[in-house]
Amino acid sequence: MRSIALITLLQIATHLAAQNPIITSQYTADPTARVFNGKIYLYPSHDILATPGHGRPGWFCMEDYHVFSTSDLVHWSDHGVIVSQDKTPWVKPDSYSMWAPECVDRNGKYYFYFPSTPRDSSHGRGFTIGVAIADNPAGPFIPQDEPIKGVHGIDPNVFIDKDGQAYLYYAEGNIYVAKLKTNMLELASEPAIVQNLPAKGLKEGPFLFERNGIYYLTYPHVRNRTECLEYATGTNPLGPFTIRGVIMDESPTCWTNHQSIVQYNDQWYLFYHHDDLSPHFDKARSVRIDSLFFNADGSIQKVTPTLRGVGITRATGYIEPDRYSRISNTGVSIDFLDSLRPYRGWKTIFAGDNAWVQYNSVDFGNHPLDHTLARISSTSDATLEIHADSLYGPVLAEIRIPAGEGWRIITTPLAHFLPGIHHLFIRSKTTQAVEIDWLRFE
Ligand code: FUB
16 A cells, blocks of 8 residues: 555656755655765655554654665655665564664775664664665665664764774764774774763754864754754864854754755755655655855855755756745745645745745756746636746746636747746736646746
């Protein structure tokens, strides 16, 4: 039943794999992004909903991991399940506790680290961390028979320094660090608590990276009500670290957040998660990406979460105005297309003259395009204008929508063709309610 539902999800979601959240075919959380062989690979947790006898209702529920990859940050391929609770010898097969994972490469092998509940109580109570190894970033991964000895905790993160020394970070109330042996499977030092991090409020999800000789230890921290993303810096992977500030403020609706930071094609990106597909249950999360910038002194500029996310959208692809870059203060709102099937995506509802949304970075290419297609619903006559570059920039198309029932595809000739990349502004020219699902150019 679950696999039939998943196939349906994948089919429905084929044109939605862009903007935030980046994956709409399943829930994804705790993203670790890595660059391998010129592509970004994403290793997230895979939230599912507990059902009677399968997982704890109202709590995190995960039975396996998928891996995804992209080369343009817009189109993501799902490479399928790489590790699951029922095929990992040391994991309690009905624990549904495959929490935040990690993957690193060393000497042509890929080491996938994941926390879970051991089946054998000799490993202690609670979570421990195991490893699965592959020859390729998308697997197949072979899990080790036993977890790493001497580790109790969640949220593994592995950093290999320039001198070849690997470090394992993980969380158990505090954040711990230990050296790893070169086999990447055993500790080379006793785990130690990373000092000088906030004393009050839960800390978890460590992710360490190095830039220009500065080691950045990033971590979710509950400083107030929910987790914000913070960071500390040092000149050694073992610390000491100095708390530097907040990367992303807390969300009012999603209690957890969890980050990784990666540079790809000269741009830094923050991968994190939110509750986009499940706004009323924050244990079913979805991965997002936004651009991240450094100041000249190496400090990180705070990232404002966006729906537009990152990447260039092709004009001939599906442009989803509901994943806007900016939106007018009044006269426009966003809602699910079908609140019972959130994975079908969202729509933009215009209900005021001059209400607008801005959608950045659409690539029109160099070959003239002739018309726009828009999936629209309106029971009254209405008009939407598509402008390029600013709210009052060149009108690309004036979409006149005759009153009608249900969703329709409206075709409109282009008034102008502008080659290259442009920000789009979609502006309502009437007060009647008009809904738009997507728009594209041919
Ligand atoms: O996904 C389960 C837990 O939620 C992770 O291990 C934490 O980092 C938090 O995101």
